[in-house]
Amino acid sequence: MIELHPIMAIGEVRPGDDLAGLLAPALAGFVCDGDDILVVTQKIVSKAEGRFVDLGAVTPGPQALELAAVTHKDPRLVELVLAESDAVVRAVPNVLITRHRSGHVVANAGIDRSNLGPGDPERVLLLPIDCDASAARLRAALGALMSSAPRIVISDSFGRPWRNGVINVALGASGLPALIDRRGEIDRDGRALEVTQVALGDLAASAAGLLMGEGAEGVPAVLIRGLSAPDEPNTASALVRPVEQDLFR
Amino acid sequence: MIELHPIMAIGEVRPGDDLAGLLAPALAGFVCDGDDILVVTQKIVSKAEGRFVDLGAVTPGPQALELAAVTHKDPRLVELVLAESDAVVRAVPNVLITRHRSGHVVANAGIDRSNLGPGDPERVLLLPIDCDASAARLRAALGALMSSAPRIVISDSFGRPWRNGVINVALGASGLPALIDRRGEIDRDGRALEVTQVALGDLAASAAGLLMGEGAEGVPAVLIRGLSAPDEPNTASALVRPVEQDLFR
Numbered sequence: 415m416i417e418l419h420p421i422m423a424i425g426e427v428r429p430g431d432d433l434a435g436l437l438a439p440a441l442a443g444f445v446c447d448g449d450d451i452l453v454v455t456q457k458i459v460s461k462a463e464g465r466f467v468d469l470g471a472v473t474p475g476p477q478a479l480e481l482a483a484v485t486h487k488d489p490r491l492v493e494l495v496l497a498e499s500d501a502v503v504r505a506v507p508n509v510l511i512t513r514h515r516s517g518h519v520v521a522n523a524g525i526d527r528s529n530l531g532p533g534d535p536e537r538v539l540l541l542p543i544d545c546d547a548s549a550a551r552l553r554a555a556l557g558a559l560m561s562s563a564p565r566i567v568i569s570d571s572f573g574r575p576w577r578n579g580v581i582n583v584a585l586g587a588s589g590l591p592a593l594i595d596r597r598g599e600i601d602r603d604g605r606a607l608e609v610t611q612v613a614l615g616d617l618a619a620s621a622a623g624l625l626m627g628e629g630a631e632g633v634p635a636v637l638i639r640g641l642s643a644p645d646e647p648n649t650a651s652a653l654v655r656p657v658e659q660d661l662f663r
Numbered sequence: 664m665i666e667l668h669p670i671m672a673i674g675e676v677r678p679g680d681d682l683a684g685l686l687a688p689a690l691a692g693f694v695c696d697g698d699d700i701l702v703v704t705q706k707i708v709s710k711a712e713g714r715f716v717d718l719g720a721v722t723p724g725p726q727a728l729e730l731a732a733v734t735h736k737d738p739r740l741v742e743l744v745l746a747e748s749d750a751v752v753r754a755v756p757n758v759l760i761t762r763h764r765s766g767h768v769v770a771n772a773g774i775d776r777s778n779l780g781p782g783d784p785e786r787v788l789l790l791p792i793d794c795d796a797s798a799a800r801l802r803a804a805l806g807a808l809m810s811s812a813p814r815i816v817i818s819d820s821f822g823r824p825w826r827n828g829v830i831n832v833a834l835g836a837s838g839l840p841a842l843i844d845r846r847g848e849i850d851r852d853g854r855a856l857e858v859t860q861v862a863l864g865d866l867a868a869s870a871a872g873l874l875m876g877e878g879a880e881g882v883p884a885v886l887i888r889g890l891s892a893p894d895e896p897n898t899a900s901a902l903v904r905p906v907e908q909d910l911f912r
Contacts (some may be wrong), residue, residue: 416667519825576768577860579842613828620869
């Protein structure tokens, strides 16, 4: 059996906050073991890292103005999206999808305007600088505060081509195989497996998404217990399909 | 807390088998309530519905021969893929993605060659005729055998654009909102939510995917307990983005 526990009551996260210090007391009721996975929202990581930007301080350049006209979006937001991205994947009315510099393909470069806490309504929140690095730091910091640190997934909710509604994916991971590679294994009848790579980080993120919701609940983290995974850790960057293998360029 | 329980020991499923009759004893240890979600693999539903095809009995037509040359796939398999699909989305070497007649966009029309049980190695397994209808029938049949029937999700593992590895998605659903529509709700700061539709069916499928794996384990079903969801059921067809809204036509 796998258990999913909502981790609450860490309060509003502010720039400079020590996330591990906030999360450790909320995890105190659990005797974590090395198989446990703590999924945290990208939002609290970004807030702790102070990734807020005041739109009033942004001056859109020519490309942002052009794309803003196409997408009907705020040119200042588009300027930030472009600064955070390596390539524009799709720009049509109300839609701006880019390849974030981390490689993840996401709407609006993952920039967020909701549930940012009290403050300037023109404030937006960028993704963390490097989610895999943030996950590794959080895992190390929790390890210093707890007898055994959980594996870490940093999650965000993404839309998808062809399917309605968002799901949760892994933008950062530490201590678990975000991508399980089973090439070479065989099925129960001795035939080669057709499915050889499993996006464990994304599965864990979506499982946590059952509790995180998107609304007023504010569940910033979920502890997944009872899942055994191969001890071959890799990062969420393993989930990014290289551009040259992208079928929809 | 949410619990994910693997439901095992239902044996090899054969054409004509009564799935509810196989699953009910395995669920007997749980006092299900109406919030519980039973996620079952597409594979056991297809097997029970006898959706096996012997490739030796398939004669590829001209379009299948042409696409087989492009994709380096068995022309007989390609013939079946085309018969199951409304449109070809992408055909390049080793890749054939189509819009299945259910609307779901999937590689090889979801046709499966692994873990089919003993038998002809040329045997393949098509998706169920109508996964939402299969889910509704399974829910009704379980309701006749148990004091309270769980909600049902029928799940398969899908690849995705831009991301490595498969995740699990919902192809059929009954009794739960496969797509939660939160348009009009506000965030904790009173601002309109940016994310307004959540793919609950896909999240539940991926949570179950943590236990189902893809290899020799053979976990055909997972019971999700403790998740409260709005009482506004819709089917997995709600997860299919209409062709005219598809950004990547």
